[in-house]
Amino acid sequence: MRTAKDYIIFPLDVPSAAEAKTLVTLLSGEVGMFKVGLELFIEAGPEIVRFIRSEGARVFLDLKLHDIPATVSRAMRRVADLDVDFATVHCGESRGMLDAAVAGSGGKVGVLGVTVLTSVTPRDIAEAGFEAGFAADVTRLVMRRAAMARDAGCVGIVCSGREAAAVKAAFGKDFLAVTPGIRPADGASDDQRRVTTPADAVAVGADYLVIGRPIRDAADPREAARRIGREISAALASSACG
Ligand code: C5P
Numbered sequence: 001m002r003t004a005k006d007y008i009i010f011p012l013d014v015p016s017a018a019e020a021k022t023l024v025t026l027l028s029g030e031v032g033m034f035k036v037g038l039e040l041f042i043e044a045g046p047e048i049v050r051f052i053r054s055e056g057a058r059v060f061l062d063l064k065l066h067d068i069p070a071t072v073s074r075a076m077r078r079v080a081d082l083d084v085d086f087a088t089v090h091c092g093e094s095r096g097m098l099d100a101a102v103a104g105s106g107g108k109v110g111v112l113g114v115t116v117l118t119s120v121t122p123r124d125i126a127e128a129g130f131e132a133g134f135a136a137d138v139t140r141l142v143m144r145r146a147a148m149a150r151d152a153g154c155v156g157i158v159c160s161g162r163e164a165a166a167v168k169a170a171f172g173k174d175f176l177a178v179t180p181g182i183r184p185a186d187g188a189s190d191d192q193r194r195v196t197t198p199a200d201a202v203a204v205g206a207d208y209l210v211i212g213r214p215i216r217d218a219a220d221p222r223e224a225a226r227r228i229g230r231e232i233s234a235a236l237a238s239s240a241c242g
Pocket residue numbers: 011013035037062114116117118119158159180181182190192210211212213214
């Protein structure tokens with residue numbers, strides 16, 4: 001049985017290994033997985049991955065690969081040797097890029113396809129030249145990209161909580177929906193646009209919630225993580241009853 005902690009992925013969006021390590025030590029009782037993104041990986045490299053592992057937590061290496069298939073495959077081969085649980089590739093370019101990511105992973109890391117970033121709005125989609133139907137209904141674009149990711153053999157996708165129900169209904173419970181853009185009901189949305197609360201994300205079937213600034217920037221990050229954990233536990237309990 002998964003607990004609230006298993007749902008929370010905390011992004012280590014900090015510029016130094018020292019700050020990252022402090023946060024891992026502080027939060028590893030409340031957070032099951034830590035996300036290492038470009039900022040920290042450029043600074044701290046594979047050593048920070050080994051540190052997180054040594055603290056008994058899981059690792060999501062979020063490098064959001066986006067390149068020609070040969071380059072993506074070669075990069076994913078290096079990622080596969082780092083002993084991480086998940087790694088990301090963008091779905092927006094081509095099926096070939098997704099196939100290459102999955103081939104490079106060699107089954108040693110779960111590849112997640114990034115569908116439409118949670119900071120993206122319908123207007124951004126229209127400006128990027130997509131047909132009007134995709135801008136009017138972002139879920140359509142997410143679903144198109146999720147289908148590519150599923151067909152390529154990705155273990156799941158990154159999408160907003162607003163799209164998670166449609167993804168789970170179409171692709172089944174084993175195809176993971178990882179949802180950033182999570183904000184407690186009274187929280188600031190920052191640069192995120194397609195946001196959901198922790199409880200809503202869990203209620204619609206999200207498997208993992210990426211929750212950064214509401215924890216990192218809180219006066220007491222551990223208490224903020226605990227509060228979010230309680231909200232997730234309550235949502236899990238009411239889903240089980242319903
Ligand atoms: O909760 P907060 O907005 O701080 O989370 C930001 C984190 O979520 C960043 O690390 C960002 O890379 C990640 N992310 C995102 N949207 C996506 C995928 C990842 O915001 N679609």
